[in-house]
Amino acid sequence: TVQALLRESDNYIPQVEKIKYEVGNGTFVDDGGIYIRWINDIVRYGMYASKTFQRRDILGVYSGLVTRQLTDLEYAWEFNYLVDVKDEEDKKIRVCIDAKHMGNYMRFANHRDTNQNGDQLYVVYNDLWHVLYIAQAEIKLHEQIFVNYGQGYWENKKKYDF
Template identity: 65%
Template sequence: ITTCLQLSILHPTYNMAKKSTNTQMEKKIASKNLTNKLFESRKITLNISPIAIISLFILLTSLAIAWDKYRQQAICQILTSEYEDKIQWVPVPYHKNAESYLSLDNGAFVYRHIYMDEFEKEFNVKPLNFPTIDPDIAPYLAKHNLRARILNNSEISEEAASATFTVSENYAPLIEDIKFKVENGTYVDDGRVYIRWVNDIVRWGMFAGRSFQPNEFLGIYNGFITRQPDDLSYAWEFNNLVNVVDENNEKVKVCIDAKHMGNYMRFANHRDDSWANGYLDAFTGRKEERIDVFR
Protein backbone atom coordinates (compact mmCIF):
# COMPACT_ATOMS: atom_id res chain seq x y z
CA ILE A 1 0.00 0.00 0.00
CA THR A 2 2.81 2.33 0.77
CA THR A 3 4.41 1.73 -2.60
CA CYS A 4 1.20 2.33 -4.45
CA LEU A 5 0.67 5.55 -2.63
CA GLN A 6 4.14 6.70 -3.54
CA LEU A 7 3.53 5.87 -7.16
CA SER A 8 0.20 7.61 -7.11
CA ILE A 9 1.87 10.65 -5.66
CA LEU A 10 4.82 10.68 -8.10
CA HIS A 11 2.81 10.09 -11.21
CA PRO A 12 0.88 13.41 -11.21
CA THR A 13 4.13 15.26 -10.57
CA TYR A 14 5.74 13.69 -13.62
CA ASN A 15 2.76 14.63 -15.77
CA MET A 16 2.91 18.22 -14.61
CA ALA A 17 6.66 18.52 -15.34
CA LYS A 18 6.17 17.11 -18.81
CA LYS A 19 3.33 19.49 -19.47
CA SER A 20 5.40 22.42 -18.23
CA THR A 21 8.28 21.46 -20.52
CA ASN A 22 6.00 21.31 -23.53
CA THR A 23 4.55 24.70 -22.68
CA GLN A 24 8.01 26.31 -22.47
CA MET A 25 9.04 24.82 -25.80
CA GLU A 26 5.87 26.14 -27.40
CA LYS A 27 6.57 29.60 -25.98
CA LYS A 28 10.13 29.54 -27.36
CA ILE A 29 8.90 28.50 -30.78
CA ALA A 30 6.22 31.20 -30.72
CA SER A 31 8.78 33.80 -29.62
CA LYS A 32 11.17 32.76 -32.38
CA ASN A 33 8.41 32.94 -34.96
CA LEU A 34 7.43 36.38 -33.71
CA THR A 35 11.05 37.57 -33.89
CA ASN A 36 11.39 36.27 -37.43
CA LYS A 37 8.18 38.02 -38.41
CA LEU A 38 9.40 41.29 -36.88
CA PHE A 39 12.73 41.13 -38.70
CA GLU A 40 11.02 40.16 -41.92
CA SER A 41 8.56 43.04 -41.56
CA ARG A 42 11.45 45.53 -41.11
CA LYS A 43 13.15 44.69 -44.35
CA ILE A 44 13.01 47.87 -46.47
CA THR A 45 13.70 48.07 -50.13
CA LEU A 46 15.05 51.57 -50.97
CA ASN A 47 14.68 52.54 -54.58
CA ILE A 48 16.38 55.92 -55.35
CA SER A 49 15.69 57.48 -58.70
CA PRO A 50 18.37 59.47 -60.62
CA ILE A 51 16.38 62.66 -60.03
CA ALA A 52 16.54 62.10 -56.27
CA ILE A 53 20.31 61.55 -56.44
CA ILE A 54 20.79 64.75 -58.46
CA SER A 55 18.57 66.68 -56.04
CA LEU A 56 20.58 65.39 -53.07
CA PHE A 57 23.84 66.37 -54.78
CA ILE A 58 22.51 69.88 -55.50
CA LEU A 59 21.41 70.23 -51.87
CA LEU A 60 24.81 69.19 -50.51
CA THR A 61 26.59 71.51 -52.97
CA SER A 62 24.36 74.43 -51.95
CA LEU A 63 25.10 73.78 -48.28
CA ALA A 64 28.85 73.69 -48.98
CA ILE A 65 28.71 76.97 -50.93
CA ALA A 66 26.61 78.63 -48.23
CA TRP A 67 29.06 77.52 -45.53
CA ASP A 68 32.05 78.79 -47.52
CA LYS A 69 30.40 82.20 -48.02
CA TYR A 70 29.54 82.39 -44.33
CA ARG A 71 33.13 81.52 -43.40
CA GLN A 72 34.55 84.15 -45.77
CA GLN A 73 32.18 86.82 -44.45
CA ALA A 74 33.09 85.94 -40.87
CA ILE A 75 36.82 86.20 -41.60
CA CYS A 76 36.34 89.47 -43.50
CA GLN A 77 34.31 90.87 -40.61
CA ILE A 78 37.07 89.98 -38.14
CA LEU A 79 39.75 91.58 -40.32
CA THR A 80 37.66 94.67 -41.01
CA SER A 81 36.89 95.27 -37.35
CA GLU A 82 40.56 94.81 -36.47
CA TYR A 83 41.71 97.31 -39.09
CA GLU A 84 38.99 99.83 -38.25
CA ASP A 85 39.93 99.69 -34.58
CA LYS A 86 43.62 100.37 -35.24
CA ILE A 87 43.95 102.40 -38.41
CA GLN A 88 42.24 105.49 -39.72
CA TRP A 89 42.20 105.20 -43.49
CA VAL A 90 41.67 107.88 -46.11
CA PRO A 91 38.27 109.31 -45.14
CA VAL A 92 37.41 111.02 -48.43
CA PRO A 93 35.88 109.69 -50.53
CA TYR A 94 34.41 106.60 -48.93
CA HIS A 95 34.38 103.66 -51.29
CA LYS A 96 30.81 103.09 -52.44
CA ASN A 97 31.09 101.72 -55.93
CA ALA A 98 34.15 99.89 -57.17
CA GLU A 99 33.16 100.50 -60.78
CA SER A 100 33.66 104.23 -60.33
CA TYR A 101 37.38 103.51 -59.92
CA LEU A 102 37.61 101.36 -63.03
CA SER A 103 38.78 102.60 -66.41
CA LEU A 104 39.05 101.07 -69.85
CA ASP A 105 42.63 100.19 -70.76
CA ASN A 106 43.36 98.38 -74.03
CA GLY A 107 39.89 96.88 -74.09
CA ALA A 108 39.92 95.66 -70.47
CA PHE A 109 38.55 97.30 -67.34
CA VAL A 110 41.25 97.90 -64.71
CA TYR A 111 41.50 99.99 -61.57
CA ARG A 112 42.24 103.55 -62.55
CA HIS A 113 45.73 104.87 -61.78
CA ILE A 114 45.60 108.05 -59.70
CA TYR A 115 48.46 110.57 -59.82
CA MET A 116 49.20 113.59 -57.66
CA ASP A 117 47.36 116.09 -59.85
CA GLU A 118 44.14 114.29 -58.80
CA PHE A 119 44.90 114.11 -55.06
CA GLU A 120 42.69 117.03 -54.06
CA LYS A 121 39.75 115.76 -56.09
CA GLU A 122 40.02 112.11 -55.01
CA PHE A 123 41.37 112.34 -51.44
CA ASN A 124 41.02 115.98 -50.36
CA VAL A 125 44.80 116.00 -49.95
CA LYS A 126 46.98 118.86 -51.15
CA PRO A 127 49.74 117.49 -53.44
CA LEU A 128 53.17 118.30 -52.08
CA ASN A 129 56.44 117.52 -53.87
CA PHE A 130 58.70 118.54 -50.98
CA PRO A 131 58.14 118.80 -47.20
CA THR A 132 56.88 122.10 -45.78
CA ILE A 133 58.05 123.30 -42.36
CA ASP A 134 55.67 124.71 -39.76
CA PRO A 135 56.87 128.28 -38.95
CA ASP A 136 56.20 127.56 -35.27
CA ILE A 137 59.06 125.05 -35.09
CA ALA A 138 61.28 126.41 -37.88
CA PRO A 139 63.75 128.05 -35.42
CA TYR A 140 64.23 124.75 -33.58
CA LEU A 141 64.92 122.87 -36.80
CA ALA A 142 67.32 125.55 -38.00
CA LYS A 143 69.68 124.85 -35.11
CA HIS A 144 69.14 121.10 -35.31
CA ASN A 145 72.64 120.03 -36.46
CA LEU A 146 71.87 116.37 -36.98
CA ARG A 147 75.39 115.23 -37.91
CA ALA A 148 77.02 116.88 -34.90
CA ARG A 149 74.40 115.62 -32.49
CA ILE A 150 74.68 112.06 -33.80
CA LEU A 151 78.45 112.12 -33.39
CA ASN A 152 78.12 113.52 -29.86
CA ASN A 153 75.43 111.07 -28.80
CA SER A 154 77.02 108.33 -26.70
CA GLU A 155 73.96 106.09 -27.11
CA ILE A 156 74.53 105.79 -30.88
CA SER A 157 77.27 103.36 -31.82
CA GLU A 158 79.97 104.26 -34.31
CA GLU A 159 78.67 101.61 -36.72
CA ALA A 160 75.11 102.97 -36.57
CA ALA A 161 76.32 106.53 -37.10
CA SER A 162 78.46 105.47 -40.05
CA ALA A 163 75.56 103.59 -41.66
CA THR A 164 73.29 106.62 -41.22
CA PHE A 165 75.81 108.96 -42.83
CA THR A 166 76.36 106.53 -45.73
CA VAL A 167 72.64 106.41 -46.54
CA SER A 168 72.40 110.18 -46.18
CA GLU A 169 75.32 110.77 -48.55
CA ASN A 170 73.85 108.39 -51.13
CA TYR A 171 70.42 110.00 -51.25
CA ALA A 172 71.24 113.63 -50.39
CA PRO A 173 72.04 114.60 -54.03
CA LEU A 174 68.69 113.21 -55.20
CA ILE A 175 66.80 115.06 -52.48
CA GLU A 176 68.65 118.31 -53.16
CA ASP A 177 67.88 117.98 -56.87
CA ILE A 178 64.16 117.54 -56.16
CA LYS A 179 64.20 120.50 -53.78
CA PHE A 180 65.91 122.69 -56.39
CA LYS A 181 63.41 121.74 -59.12
CA VAL A 182 60.41 122.25 -56.84
CA GLU A 183 61.64 125.71 -55.82
CA ASN A 184 62.20 126.90 -59.41
CA GLY A 185 59.07 125.22 -60.78
CA THR A 186 60.75 122.68 -63.04
CA TYR A 187 59.89 119.53 -61.12
CA VAL A 188 57.92 116.97 -63.16
CA ASP A 189 56.18 113.88 -61.82
CA ASP A 190 57.73 111.03 -63.82
CA GLY A 191 55.01 108.52 -62.91
CA ARG A 192 57.36 106.07 -61.24
CA VAL A 193 54.62 105.24 -58.74
CA TYR A 194 50.86 105.70 -58.66
CA ILE A 195 47.87 105.10 -56.38
CA ARG A 196 44.98 102.75 -57.03
CA TRP A 197 42.20 100.99 -55.15
CA VAL A 198 43.18 97.71 -53.43
CA ASN A 199 40.13 96.39 -51.55
CA ASP A 200 37.56 97.34 -48.91
CA ILE A 201 39.97 96.60 -46.06
CA VAL A 202 43.23 98.14 -47.29
CA ARG A 203 41.44 100.73 -49.48
CA TRP A 204 44.23 102.56 -51.33
CA GLY A 205 47.76 101.43 -52.11
CA MET A 206 50.93 102.64 -53.81
CA PHE A 207 52.09 100.73 -56.89
CA ALA A 208 55.18 100.73 -59.08
CA GLY A 209 54.63 102.55 -62.37
CA ARG A 210 57.76 100.98 -63.82
CA SER A 211 60.43 98.46 -62.89
CA PHE A 212 62.93 99.35 -60.17
CA GLN A 213 66.48 98.28 -59.48
CA PRO A 214 67.67 97.33 -55.96
CA ASN A 215 68.18 100.43 -53.74
CA GLU A 216 66.72 102.71 -56.39
CA PHE A 217 65.12 105.91 -55.12
CA LEU A 218 61.33 105.74 -54.73
CA GLY A 219 60.55 109.16 -53.32
CA ILE A 220 60.51 111.43 -50.27
CA TYR A 221 57.85 111.13 -47.61
CA ASN A 222 56.41 114.62 -48.00
CA GLY A 223 54.11 116.37 -45.59
CA PHE A 224 53.85 119.16 -43.03
CA ILE A 225 56.80 119.10 -40.60
CA THR A 226 55.12 120.16 -37.38
CA ARG A 227 54.52 119.26 -33.76
CA GLN A 228 53.20 115.76 -33.26
CA PRO A 229 49.38 115.85 -33.66
CA ASP A 230 46.80 113.72 -31.87
CA ASP A 231 45.94 111.93 -35.10
CA LEU A 232 49.00 109.89 -36.05
CA SER A 233 47.49 107.95 -38.96
CA TYR A 234 49.81 109.59 -41.51
CA ALA A 235 52.57 110.93 -39.25
CA TRP A 236 56.19 109.81 -39.44
CA GLU A 237 58.39 110.58 -36.45
CA PHE A 238 61.08 113.18 -37.08
CA ASN A 239 62.86 112.60 -33.74
CA ASN A 240 64.36 109.29 -34.74
CA LEU A 241 68.01 109.31 -33.70
CA VAL A 242 68.23 112.57 -31.75
CA ASN A 243 65.57 114.92 -30.39
CA VAL A 244 64.67 118.37 -31.61
CA VAL A 245 64.83 120.77 -28.64
CA ASP A 246 63.44 124.24 -27.97
CA GLU A 247 65.10 127.31 -26.43
CA ASN A 248 64.86 125.68 -22.99
CA ASN A 249 66.50 122.48 -24.26
CA GLU A 250 63.17 120.68 -23.87
CA LYS A 251 62.22 117.96 -26.35
CA VAL A 252 59.86 119.03 -29.12
CA LYS A 253 57.91 116.12 -30.57
CA VAL A 254 58.17 116.67 -34.31
CA CYS A 255 56.71 114.60 -37.12
CA ILE A 256 56.06 114.75 -40.85
CA ASP A 257 52.28 114.80 -41.03
CA ALA A 258 50.87 113.82 -44.43
CA LYS A 259 47.20 113.58 -43.50
CA HIS A 260 46.12 116.74 -45.34
CA MET A 261 49.09 117.33 -47.64
CA GLY A 262 51.66 114.98 -49.12
CA ASN A 263 52.63 112.75 -52.01
CA TYR A 264 52.46 109.08 -53.00
CA MET A 265 54.51 107.91 -50.01
CA ARG A 266 51.67 108.67 -47.58
CA PHE A 267 49.84 105.60 -48.91
CA ALA A 268 52.70 103.34 -47.81
CA ASN A 269 52.52 104.45 -44.17
CA HIS A 270 50.08 101.78 -43.02
CA ARG A 271 50.34 102.22 -39.28
CA ASP A 272 48.47 104.07 -36.53
CA ASP A 273 51.34 105.69 -34.67
CA SER A 274 54.39 107.76 -35.54
CA TRP A 275 57.48 105.86 -36.63
CA ALA A 276 60.44 106.23 -38.92
CA ASN A 277 62.32 102.92 -39.06
CA GLY A 278 60.59 101.74 -42.20
CA TYR A 279 61.64 99.13 -44.74
CA LEU A 280 60.12 97.83 -47.94
CA ASP A 281 58.19 94.63 -47.44
CA ALA A 282 58.78 92.00 -50.14
CA PHE A 283 58.97 94.54 -52.99
CA THR A 284 60.84 92.92 -55.87
CA GLY A 285 60.86 95.95 -58.14
CA ARG A 286 58.38 94.66 -60.72
CA LYS A 287 56.13 97.06 -62.58
CA GLU A 288 52.52 97.20 -61.30
CA GLU A 289 53.60 95.63 -57.99
CA ARG A 290 52.21 97.05 -54.77
CA ILE A 291 54.72 98.80 -52.51
CA ASP A 292 54.22 98.49 -48.74
CA VAL A 293 56.35 99.96 -45.97
CA PHE A 294 56.23 98.40 -42.52
CA ARG A 295 58.20 98.80 -39.34
Protein backbone atom coordinates in the same frame (compact mmCIF):
# COMPACT_ATOMS: atom_id res chain seq x y z
CA THR B 1 73.07 103.72 -34.91
CA VAL B 2 72.62 107.37 -35.78
CA GLN B 3 76.16 107.49 -37.20
CA ALA B 4 75.41 104.63 -39.61
CA LEU B 5 72.17 106.33 -40.61
CA LEU B 6 74.00 109.58 -41.37
CA ARG B 7 76.69 107.78 -43.39
CA GLU B 8 74.05 106.09 -45.53
CA SER B 9 72.04 109.29 -45.88
CA ASP B 10 75.10 111.06 -47.33
CA ASN B 11 74.78 108.89 -50.45
CA TYR B 12 71.33 110.35 -51.16
CA ILE B 13 72.04 114.05 -50.57
CA PRO B 14 72.62 114.82 -54.29
CA GLN B 15 69.20 113.38 -55.20
CA VAL B 16 67.48 115.30 -52.38
CA GLU B 17 69.24 118.50 -53.48
CA LYS B 18 68.13 117.95 -57.09
CA ILE B 19 64.49 117.32 -56.11
CA LYS B 20 64.40 120.35 -53.78
CA TYR B 21 65.96 122.57 -56.48
CA GLU B 22 63.49 121.42 -59.14
CA VAL B 23 60.47 121.83 -56.86
CA GLY B 24 61.71 125.25 -55.73
CA ASN B 25 62.17 126.67 -59.22
CA GLY B 26 59.10 125.00 -60.72
CA THR B 27 60.91 122.57 -63.03
CA PHE B 28 60.14 119.34 -61.14
CA VAL B 29 58.30 116.83 -63.30
CA ASP B 30 56.75 113.75 -61.74
CA ASP B 31 58.20 110.88 -63.76
CA GLY B 32 55.03 108.86 -63.27
CA GLY B 33 56.85 106.03 -61.49
CA ILE B 34 54.11 105.60 -58.88
CA TYR B 35 50.34 105.32 -59.03
CA ILE B 36 47.61 104.78 -56.44
CA ARG B 37 44.90 102.14 -56.70
CA TRP B 38 41.89 101.13 -54.58
CA ILE B 39 42.38 97.70 -52.97
CA ASN B 40 39.36 97.02 -50.73
CA ASP B 41 37.23 98.50 -47.94
CA ILE B 42 39.67 97.41 -45.21
CA VAL B 43 43.04 98.32 -46.72
CA ARG B 44 41.60 101.05 -48.93
CA TYR B 45 44.40 102.36 -51.19
CA GLY B 46 47.79 101.01 -52.17
CA MET B 47 50.88 102.42 -53.87
CA TYR B 48 52.03 100.70 -57.06
CA ALA B 49 54.98 100.92 -59.44
CA SER B 50 54.20 102.18 -62.95
CA LYS B 51 57.76 101.31 -64.01
CA THR B 52 60.44 98.91 -62.82
CA PHE B 53 62.60 100.12 -59.93
CA GLN B 54 66.00 98.65 -59.14
CA ARG B 55 67.28 98.08 -55.61
CA ARG B 56 68.24 101.41 -53.93
CA ASP B 57 66.29 103.54 -56.47
CA ILE B 58 64.43 106.45 -54.88
CA LEU B 59 60.68 105.94 -55.00
CA GLY B 60 59.98 109.40 -53.62
CA VAL B 61 60.33 111.81 -50.72
CA TYR B 62 57.64 111.41 -48.06
CA SER B 63 56.05 114.82 -47.74
CA GLY B 64 53.59 116.46 -45.42
CA LEU B 65 53.26 119.13 -42.78
CA VAL B 66 56.24 119.30 -40.40
CA THR B 67 54.57 119.72 -37.03
CA ARG B 68 54.72 119.13 -33.32
CA GLN B 69 50.99 118.33 -33.14
CA LEU B 70 49.59 115.38 -35.07
CA THR B 71 46.06 115.40 -36.42
CA ASP B 72 46.18 111.66 -37.03
CA LEU B 73 48.64 108.78 -36.56
CA GLU B 74 47.77 107.08 -39.86
CA TYR B 75 50.04 109.19 -42.06
CA ALA B 76 52.80 110.41 -39.75
CA TRP B 77 56.52 109.81 -39.36
CA GLU B 78 58.12 110.82 -36.09
CA PHE B 79 61.81 111.74 -35.89
CA ASN B 80 62.22 111.55 -32.12
CA TYR B 81 62.86 107.82 -31.89
CA LEU B 82 66.08 108.35 -33.87
CA VAL B 83 67.55 111.35 -32.09
CA ASP B 84 66.50 113.94 -29.53
CA VAL B 85 65.06 116.96 -31.32
CA LYS B 86 65.45 120.17 -29.35
CA ASP B 87 64.08 123.68 -29.68
CA GLU B 88 65.96 126.99 -29.38
CA GLU B 89 65.89 126.69 -25.57
CA ASP B 90 67.45 123.19 -25.71
CA LYS B 91 64.20 121.49 -24.63
CA LYS B 92 63.21 118.17 -26.20
CA ILE B 93 60.29 118.50 -28.60
CA ARG B 94 58.28 116.09 -30.72
CA VAL B 95 58.71 116.58 -34.47
CA CYS B 96 56.67 114.73 -37.10
CA ILE B 97 55.75 114.79 -40.75
CA ASP B 98 51.96 114.58 -40.88
CA ALA B 99 50.67 113.69 -44.36
CA LYS B 100 47.00 113.32 -43.46
CA HIS B 101 45.86 116.55 -45.18
CA MET B 102 49.04 117.58 -47.03
CA GLY B 103 51.19 114.93 -48.62
CA ASN B 104 52.02 112.92 -51.68
CA TYR B 105 51.79 109.37 -53.05
CA MET B 106 54.24 107.99 -50.49
CA ARG B 107 51.57 108.03 -47.78
CA PHE B 108 49.76 105.21 -49.62
CA ALA B 109 52.53 102.62 -49.21
CA ASN B 110 51.06 99.77 -47.16
CA HIS B 111 52.68 97.78 -44.36
CA ARG B 112 54.07 94.28 -44.58
CA ASP B 113 55.83 92.54 -41.66
CA THR B 114 58.34 90.71 -43.86
CA ASN B 115 59.48 90.73 -47.48
CA GLN B 116 58.92 94.43 -47.99
CA ASN B 117 60.08 95.76 -51.34
CA GLY B 118 60.37 99.35 -50.07
CA ASP B 119 62.15 100.94 -47.16
CA GLN B 120 62.39 104.31 -45.43
CA LEU B 121 65.67 106.18 -45.27
CA TYR B 122 66.19 109.31 -43.20
CA VAL B 123 68.43 111.83 -44.95
CA VAL B 124 69.82 114.95 -43.29
CA TYR B 125 70.40 117.77 -45.76
CA ASN B 126 71.05 121.42 -44.80
CA ASP B 127 70.12 120.59 -41.19
CA LEU B 128 66.68 119.32 -42.27
CA TRP B 129 65.53 115.71 -42.01
CA HIS B 130 63.89 114.10 -45.03
CA VAL B 131 62.21 110.70 -45.28
CA LEU B 132 62.99 108.95 -48.56
CA TYR B 133 61.25 105.80 -49.70
CA ILE B 134 63.68 103.61 -51.58
CA ALA B 135 63.42 100.26 -53.34
CA GLN B 136 64.72 97.51 -51.07
CA ALA B 137 64.60 95.00 -53.91
CA GLU B 138 63.64 95.11 -57.57
CA ILE B 139 60.05 96.30 -57.90
CA LYS B 140 58.38 95.25 -61.11
CA LEU B 141 55.79 97.14 -63.15
CA HIS B 142 52.35 97.17 -61.42
CA GLU B 143 53.72 95.57 -58.24
CA GLN B 144 52.36 96.95 -54.96
CA ILE B 145 54.97 98.71 -52.82
CA PHE B 146 55.19 97.65 -49.17
CA VAL B 147 57.21 99.11 -46.30
CA ASN B 148 57.41 98.26 -42.60
CA TYR B 149 55.72 100.91 -40.46
CA GLY B 150 57.54 99.78 -37.32
CA GLN B 151 56.17 98.18 -34.17
CA GLY B 152 55.04 101.46 -32.58
CA TYR B 153 52.50 102.02 -35.34
CA TRP B 154 50.53 98.93 -34.32
CA GLU B 155 50.33 99.59 -30.57
CA ASN B 156 46.68 100.70 -30.71
CA LYS B 157 45.62 99.31 -34.07
CA LYS B 158 44.29 96.02 -35.37
CA LYS B 159 46.49 94.15 -37.84
CA TYR B 160 44.85 92.17 -40.62
CA ASP B 161 46.37 89.11 -42.27
CA PHE B 162 45.81 89.02 -46.02
